[in-house]
């Protein structure tokens with residue numbers, strides 16, 4: 001696969017790539033699953049929303065901001081007890097997914113929320129005039145109309161997760177970033193470092209292009 | 222301009238109970254009583270978007286509300302389906318007091334009140350057919366029935382072949398047809414149009430207005446239509462209310478309001494639509510008044526049986542003034558003809574005032590031409 005690396009390193013490379021994919025994919029899936037309802041709740045309870053409620057909106061917003069403003073490396077350490085509770089362990093790839101998912105959920109909730117805010121108010125008003133319930137408006141109008149923005153948000157999150165997953169290597173999560181640090185930096189193997197960097201660049205480019213292409217496909221404007 | 226007294230029959234906002242145009246005893250389709258709507262403004266200063274509006278729209282009529290930007294028109298029409306809740310007042314639609322309804326019942330009623338918007342407000346993520354299906358979907362109509370109804374209403378607005386297009390692929394006029402089809406899909410008996418043609422060019426406006434009128438005739442709709450263009454009112458409305466600063470200034474049959482406007486705001490609105498425009502050069506070339514006399518440019522509108530020729534010569538004799546006809550023409554509103562004349566009047570001010578008053582007494586509407594030019 002990468003001809004200038006030894007077979008042993010090549011195996012390590014493949015293993016690390018799989019770990020990165022697991023961390024990014026797992027965290028992203030969880031973040032989307034939780035982020036979507038959280039963002040809808042933020043959107044609906046926000047100012048001028050369909051179910052305006054400062055009582056719900058403010059504490060939720062505060063919690064999300066708290067997670068978002070904690071540096072990832074500190075977040076990872078700070079939530080170790082929680083990680084142990086859900087993952088059964090505090091080290092390894094699975095354990096790394098927990099803080100990654102938490103950070104990504106907070107991140108994407110805000111991105112989704114602003115995608116929802118972009119939806120034309122007139123369309124929501126038309127749906128109200130047609131007798132739609134608030135739930136119908138959220139699910140049949142707000143989400144579909146925001147779809148291009150949601151996909152763009154997911155793309156941004158995936159790209160950030162690739163970067164964060166390198167840090168997760170520091171707590172035994174493995175992955176390509178960790179490989180680069182351990183072999184490229186600590187063992188002075190610049191070819192490993194270069195390969196990691198090139199591969200990460202390609203992955204990020206690929207994700208971005210895929211995201212852009214999808215956005216263009218679903219955007220009907 | 223104070224030299225021109227108000228018209229002979231100043232109309233007040235009609236008492237809803239005896240609104241002209243409503244059939245004897247029949248309940249109006251829409252009845253609004255004393256609507257007030259405040260908006261909290263900056264620094265605690267509240268805007269009175271509606272300041273005691275009463276209106277009554279008879280079943281089957283096309284009722285226009287005209288007014289300048291900020292007059293409160295949108296707030297008013299949004300009160301009819303309670304998108305906006307009035308601070309005070311009563312909203313009766315099809316005999317029912319909407320303000321007494323719970324959320325669920327209100328959503329139900331909204332389905333019998335279609336609404337069309339200035340900016341169409343179509344879902345960009347849905348095809349034309351799926352947009353039109355939306356209100357049916359929301360109401361829980363089964364898929365097969367939905368499909369049949371969508372095809373039917375798209376046929377009604379002449380857009381059957383665009384069923385699978387997305388809104389972005391349509392022209393403004395086509396988008397508004399989709400908006401109308403969507404509003405009509407659940408078989409409403411009332412159609413609310415908030416500036417439905419304001420984003421369209423004149424020709425498309427004409428098409429859409431024609432469509433609304435045909436649909437009204439065919440489906441027995443009651444239409445409440447908002448516009449800032451008198452031309453729209455003139456083209457399709459049966460009755461009209463003129464709004465300013467949250468109040469209805471006057472209300473009545475379109476022909477009456479056009480030919481005998483009682484409020485200066487109405488006059489200036491109408492002027493742009495049916496008024497005369499006399500070329501500046503022509504005005505400049507008119508002779509100067511004699512010493513002690515005055516020159517006034519007047520527009521005279523007559524709808525009644527008076528022969529203008531006789532009226533003009535009679536006025537000259539009676540008041541000792543000179544009247545020059547600069548131009549004249551016949552126009553028509555809702556099939557009723559009326560005449561319009563531009564005059565140059567010469568004489569002492571008192572005599573000109575007296576002549577103007579006399580014209581008004583005869584039922585002619587006199588406005589200064591300068592105002593309409």
Ligand SMILES: Nc1ncnc2c1ncn2[C@@H]1O[C@H](COP(=O)(O)OP(=O)(O)OP(=O)(O)O)[C@@H](O)[C@H]1O
Pocket residue numbers: 260261268269270288289290291292293294295296297449
């Ligand atoms: N949601 C709102 N909050 C605060 N003020 C409002 C709101 N909606 C309307 N207003 C105010 O109420 C007044 C009437 O507004 P409205 O939209 O009804 O006018 P309009 O006659 O429809 O004008 P236009 O022709 O520009 O659409 C305006 O002064 C406007 O600023």
Ligand SMILES: [Mg+2]
Pocket residue numbers: 294295296416
């Ligand atoms: Mg408006």
